[in-house]
Amino acid sequence: LAKTTQPISMDSYEGQEVNITCSHNNIATNDYITWYQQFPSQGPRFIIQGYKTKVTNEVASLFIPADRKSSTLSLPRVSLSDTAVYYCLVVGLISSGSARQLTFGSGTQLTVLP
């Protein structure tokens, strides 16, 4: 099973770009990388997923190097409302009919300062 490791916390200022890196050294060939955001007393919210290279959507970018042993979530121009816990999660192919790695790590507490 792919174990994920993230920094416990990060601080940033409004308007800055934030990069949060996750290590997943024993990721399997068919595993995907997903990222979630969680506010206190709420369920996690899906941000982005990727398999390799770079993926971008309206809220974030995800960079995955060729060896796929790590991934970096990039949040452009953060605001105070981006203060939350961010989790990376390595997911096996659900369509295979068997859930493999579906365990979140401890996450990264991002605090955005004014």
Added chain:
Amino acid sequence: DTGVSQDPRHKITKRGQNVTFRCDPISEHNRLYWYRQTLGQGPEFLTYFQNEAQLEKSRLLSDRFSAERPKGSFSTLEIQRTEQGDSAMYLCASSPRTRPNEQFFGPGTRLTVL
């Protein structure tokens, strides 16, 4: 509202009692997941359904935990003979057939065992 709903939002029970939680996934999402989350930790995967079939249940914490999704729509999670260590947030998520790795989480049920 078409989000994932969970009921009840809060449950207080005495040790030894049985509790049952309900999850209503987003309509037409064929995959449904249950997680447990304790304070300061990421969600811990418990079990997973694809339609009515429970495809992964090895992560259920003990034989006191069981889950059902009888008609492939809503799901229930039951904990028998509750213990104080069962106190946690229980999260449900669902994902669509076309994007199986994109999970949509409900607000959770907060269980307190006295």
